Structure formats: C-alpha cells, structure tokens
Amino acid sequence: QQQVKQSPQSLIVQKGGISIINCAYENTAFDYFPWYQQFPGKGPALLIAIRPDVSEKKEGRFTISFNKSAKQFSLHIMDSQPGDSATYFCAAGPFGNEKLTFGTGTRLTIIP
C-alpha cells in the first residue's frame, strides 16, 4: 500500500521557535508534495508544496526541505506563532496531482 508516514504525532514549540515536521514516502512515482494546515472543524488549506526538481522551497516563514534519495520531506516553520497552532498534514501524489495520499497528521501547539 502506498503510505506516507508522518512524525511526530504531536509537537509543542515555544513562540519564536522552529517547528519541524517530517514525512517519508514509499512510492517513487510520487512527484508532488504539498503540506496542508487544518484548523478544528475546517477543511485543509494548502500551505506550501514542492516538486522533486528542487531540494528546498521557502515561502515566508514556511520552508519545505526535500530529500529525493531518502524519500523524505519536511516542513519547517520559522518564528512559530500561536496562530500556527493547528494540525498539519503532508501529502504526496503522482504526476498531475491526482489522488493525494495523506500523512497521519501532526497536531502543533505553540505556547507563549
């Protein structure tokens, strides 16, 4: 089965710190790797995404690091803020962004 393994399950970070969430995939056909942010009772919102042609992508305080040989990718949230407290899902999909496979989610809590 095509899986995307996500860790940690939960994460507590102090305000201003760096939050790091990791994901690993198995299917080498995957070539689209988005991260979604979900608040309670809401649908996921696309945060940032990367394709395998680059090893890193940065948008504001959010950075994706991608290691193709290890089949791993991670989300880094710099200067974490209380408003970043949410559940984060990584996902992976094949060419054309069809049928995303989601990780199990990480509940992030930013404390003052």
Next chain:
Amino acid sequence: GAVVSQHPSWVICKSGTSVKIECRSLDFQATTMFWYRQFPKQSLMLMATSNEGSKATYEQGVEKDKFLINHASLTLSTLTVTSAHPEDSSFYICSAKTGTYNKETQYFGPGTRLLVL
C-alpha cells in the same frame, strides 16, 4: 481565488435516511473533484475521484451504491450518503483540482459534518 464551498456545513439525520452534500468551485472550473472522509483526529481518506460528465472512480473498500457521486457540471459535485447509519457519521471534505498542466493544485472545501442518529 480558488474557493471551494460545501453545503451544508453540518447535518444531523435519522438512521435510514439519505443525505446529499454539495461541493462547488466558486471562482474556477474543476474537471476533477475529490471526496474525502475524515474521522476525529485522523487523516483524510480518499473516497472517490469525480470527473465531470463521467462516472466516479471509487477507492477500494468504498461502496459506490452507498456513496453516490454526481459531477453534473464543471463547478458542482454532489455526494449522497444513502440509507445512512451511525457508522457513516464523519467529516466529509471535497476538493477541486485547478491549474495549468503540471501545475495543478487541489483546493479543499470547509467540510461537512454528518451525524447519523
């Protein structure tokens, strides 16, 4: 841009009744929409892929006769949970795909919470 809406946002129904959930892409046309199911504190599980004008493709283990999907236009897909039972209670989320070739992105709706009594 790229806003996806769902209606209703929550619904409570009696066991045995059918419930219809609408998913609309408000400012773009979506040839492909996806339906997901999410249990509390769990990940999103893809139920089916819906293409405009054709039959939906269901994931393994999803009963197509129970979860009827209709993608009648480029901006509307519906999911009907037929003869709902308490175990169907869940958070149902749709997404719509948009973008140019090789730069497509899925945008998610806000979800519909279904409670079957």
